[in-house]
Amino acid sequence: MKTTSAAVWQNWAGTARCRPSRILRPSGDEEIAETIGAAARAEKRVRVAGSGHSFNDIACTDEVLLSLDRHDRILEVDREARTVTVQAGITLGRLSEQLASHGLALSNLGDVGYQTLAGALATATHGTGARFGNLSTQVRSIRLVLANSSVVECSPGSDPDGFRAAQASLGALGVFSAVTLQCEQAFNLHTVEEPARVEDVLASFEQRIEENEHFEFFWFPHTNRALTKANNRTDRPPSPKNRGRAYVDEILLANRVFGLFCRAGRRWPPATPRLARLVGGLLSRSEEVDRSDRVFTSPRLVRFAEMEYAIPRASMADAFHEVRTLIQRSGFRVSFPVEVRAVAADDIPLSPSFGRVTAYIAVHMFQGVEYEPYFRGVEAIMQGMGGRPHWGKLHFRTAETLRPAYPEWDRFAAVRGRLDPERRFANDYLDRVLGP
């Protein structure tokens, strides 16, 4: 088994870091089980880190940290059932590439493909689309290595409560070794990005999310400009932007120029609103047809801090107006857009979209700019509307206020008590948000 000598571990955003006593890179069920057994004998707690793409300390530990970056192979593809069984350390990007070579695809994805499959499932990572649940809803069974080093297959048939708890587990139940996912036949998406007045987008949001399979918008604070993005399945062949245009749109404008603008705003905060209007003026319409995963995800080179809240979809416009008013009244200088998406209801106990048709509102701050007063202000608005925070993004909630927001909280707690009675997989984050 590969070991990395103790080092500082840091997440992508630079908002969480820790110094694990050991970092181990097991591959295969046996090695994973061995590491857990050895940690138990040494009375150490264990945490698995994915790609470190959570914004909070959910993956952090000062004890034993596992990385499954060597545990990332496709194990089985059933083309008829359109399912795939895959080792859980694979990234969503690599999984999408491999699926494409088998003529398959995931039905929906978030904005990026850097996350590991297990990491994305642990926090109920989602994309957008009123008729699409988060990624965890695509899981058909999970192979878990438990605290006692046993390996169990967890499915709706074998352990219904355990399965639903594991679909969004915050890494609290055991180590995900392999996952079987429902896929669909590979498809292309026609994507249209278009600037619009934010008032018009808000007024037509319900209609747009019903008319488009995947609709979202980004609002640029200090302006009335929004960028809408609508993705719909098409039989048309790929007509991706030529490489020059793709470079200008995705790297130069969305990352390099935007990064320059953010750095200027960080240096001269009062200039942020004027810079935002400038950037808003650069937005233009674009469209293309490409393979689904290439449309859903794009490169993110500018680093930032983020908080995201799931609220009842019917409250979206009110919540949005309150966030806008908060920014205007407080004097916060916000260079990053506010992102609004839609997700279908599900029945996963710790999913933020449990039992309700959901809108997600995400707020961001450029790396190195103080985010806490802004995020706390937004959190107060969202909490007042029954909001549930994204488990992998920054938030300030604790078990005390989270428990009433989740009708099946105690059911999850019962599964946790059964599968990890000694809290082998706990860390400070879990002690805070789930209780010790």
Ligand SMILES: Cc1cc2nc3c(=O)[nH]c(=O)nc-3n(C[C@H](O)[C@H](O)[C@H](O)COP(=O)(O)OP(=O)(O)OC[C@H]3O[C@@H](n4cnc5c(N)ncnc54)[C@H](O)[C@@H]3O)c2cc1C
């Ligand atoms: C640029 C960027 C874009 C993003 N876009 C979106 C988006 O569009 N939609 C969205 O919903 N979220 C998004 N996120 C958030 C991200 O999807 C989640 O935070 C996700 O959990 C990160 O996965 P990871 O592999 O980096 O896991 P980590 O952040 O490293 O870990 C997350 C959790 O997974 C657990 N874990 C990891 N592997 C295992 C395993 N094998 N077994 C058990 N537990 C495990 C960890 O212990 C931890 O609890 C984005 C984040 C970034 C930085």
